[in-house]
Amino acid sequence: MSFDFKFSSFGEKLEQKGGIVDLMQDLGDALNEQTSMRMMGGGNPAAIPEVQSIWRKRTAELLAKENNFNSTLVNYDPPSGNPKFLSAVAKTLNHEYGWNLKSKNIAVTSGAQTAFFFLFNILAGKFSNGQRKKILLPLAPEYIGYANQGMTQNIFAAQPAIIEEKGKNQFKYHVDFKQLKINDEIAAICVSRPTNPSGNVLTDQEINQLSEISRSKHIPLIIDNAYGNPFPGVIFTEATPIWDEHIILTLSLSKLGLPGTRTGIVIGSEKIITAVTSANAVVGLANNNIGQALSLPLIESGELIKMSKNLIQPFYKERMLKARSYVKDSFGDTIPYRLHESEGAFFLWFWFPSLPITTIQLYEKLKKRNVLVVPGEYFFFGLADQWDHSHECIRVTFSQSENIVKEGIQIIAEEVAKSYGI
Numbered sequence: 001m002s003f004d005f006k007f008s009s010f011g012e013k014l015e016q017k018g019g020i021v022d023l024m025q026d027l028g029d030a031l032n033e034q035t036s037m038r039m040m041g042g043g044n045p046a047a048i049p050e051v052q053s054i055w056r057k058r059t060a061e062l063l064a065k066e067n068n069f070n071s072t073l074v075n076y077d078p079p080s081g082n083p084k085f086l087s088a089v090a091k092t093l094n095h096e097y098g099w100n101l102k103s104k105n106i107a108v109t110s111g112a113q114t115a116f117f118f119l120f121n122i123l124a125g126k127f128s129n130g131q132r133k134k135i136l137l138p139l140a141p142e143y144i145g146y147a148n149q150g151m152t153q154n155i156f157a158a159q160p161a162i163i164e165e166k167g168k169n170q171f172k173y174h175v176d177f178k179q180l181k182i183n184d185e186i187a188a189i190c191v192s193r194p195t196n197p198s199g200n201v202l203t204d205q206e207i208n209q210l211s212e213i214s215r216s217k218h219i220p221l222i223i224d225n226a227y228g229n230p231f232p233g234v235i236f237t238e239a240t241p242i243w244d245e246h247i248i249l250t251l252s253l254s255k256l257g258l259p260g261t262r263t264g265i266v267i268g269s270e271k272i273i274t275a276v277t278s279a280n281a282v283v284g285l286a287n288n289n290i291g292q293a294l295s296l297p298l299i300e301s302g303e304l305i306k307m308s309k310n311l312i313q314p315f316y317k318e319r320m321l322k323a324r325s326y327v328k329d330s331f332g333d334t335i336p337y338r339l340h341e342s343e344g345a346f347f348l349w350f351w352f353p354s355l356p357i358t359t360i361q362l363y364e365k366l367k368k369r370n371v372l373v374v375p376g377e378y379f380f381f382g383l384a385d386q387w388d389h390s391h392e393c394i395r396v397t398f399s400q401s402e403n404i405v406k407e408g409i410q411i412i413a414e415e416v417a418k419s420y421g422i
């Protein structure tokens with residue numbers, strides 16, 4: 001390179017090789033180079049025809065109302081989000097759950113992903129007294145997208161889940177409350193519910209216990225509700241959403257079929273919302289307002305929640321049941337495997353006990369056979385000790401079309417069998 005210069009520590013951190021950035025590049029390259037690739041690695045929502053037609057109809061309505069459309073395009077929103085949207089979100093959540101939210105408890109961000117970048121760095125990292133604090137992930141494996149978000153190194157402390165084995169081919173993770181250490185180093189607790197990657201949904205008891213711990217330690221509990229209730233509602237078990245002053249709840253319009261609009265929603269105390277609002281203003285002045293404009297009347301009328309219950313949840317439930325049946329057929333009785341219980345989100349989370357190769361190696365073998373999955377290793381960041389389990393799991397998306405999922409699972413079964421020497 002003839003023209004070179006140095007990056008700051010922040011620049012170096014972003015530039016870092018290895019980990020999620022390389023993996024995402026690899027997934028993207030593989031997909032662009034080969035259209036025959038079966039994409040079972042991403043977190044993209046499915047193209048649900050009824051849902052897509054609702055968004056097309058809403059776009060036409062927005063276009064038809066000249067004044068609304070013009071003002072949507074020509075105006076910067078306030079940095080916390082569109083006031084009508086904030087008020088509608090507060091009203092609908094108060095109505096559903098009996099909360100007492102005001103608009104000042106809510107901020108929109110450019111996707112929930114951006115919200116996490118803001119939240120983690122606002123709450124953890126280096127403090128003015130020189131102390132360093134971390135975000136506690138009480139149930140590892142946890143969402144890959146958090147892994148590289150700290151502006152400083154090592155901002156996560158993760159606690160391995162307890163594994164409950166259920167019959168021959170099933171398991172479920174639980175929080176290991178006995179091992180949970182909340183010392184002065186912990187700035188906040190964070191969980192995704194439903195959990196990406198495992199499809200686990202923390203029980204009401206677990207979430208209430210985490211809430212009590214965080215309240216008593218005066219640290220926030222962040223609950224990432226990207227797949228949860230009341231929208232998009234991709235949850236196949238009972239789970240009550242909670243909110244209180246010490247809880248930061250995040251939602252997203254992405255899994256409703258609008259990832260391109262980049263709309264995340266943060267619900268929290270005024271102090272945290274003020275900080276997120278400032279971050280929005282500093283980083284981007286204002287948010288993209290199209291997702292807010294498209295969804296606003298559906299939030300006001302309650303249609304968005306109905307659409308989640310009546311279209312989105314049943315769609316993914318059917319896809320999940322089919323995918324699990326393909327697994328049963330393809331793996332049979334001879335290949336060792338366990339599936340995490342499918343309680344929510346878009347993924348099958350496989351565990352191959354004592355697999356002789358790592359799942360990064362398995363990923364490479366599958367890629368050669370035109371199947372893209374995500375190796376489990378990437379979801380176990382922040383652990384203090386090495387854990388064999390982290391090399392024995394893969395995440396497989398079932399949101400793609402049925403034949404892709406079916407063929408992909410058959411190929412996964414063949415490659416896993418070969419790896420075990422079967």
Ligand SMILES: Cc1ncc(COP(=O)(O)O)c(C=O)c1O
Nearest residue numbers: 043111112113192196226252254
């Ligand atoms: C658990 C979880 N949280 C947050 C996000 C980020 O979503 P968004 O598209 O709103 O940035 C995702 C995206 O896949 C996710 O799976």
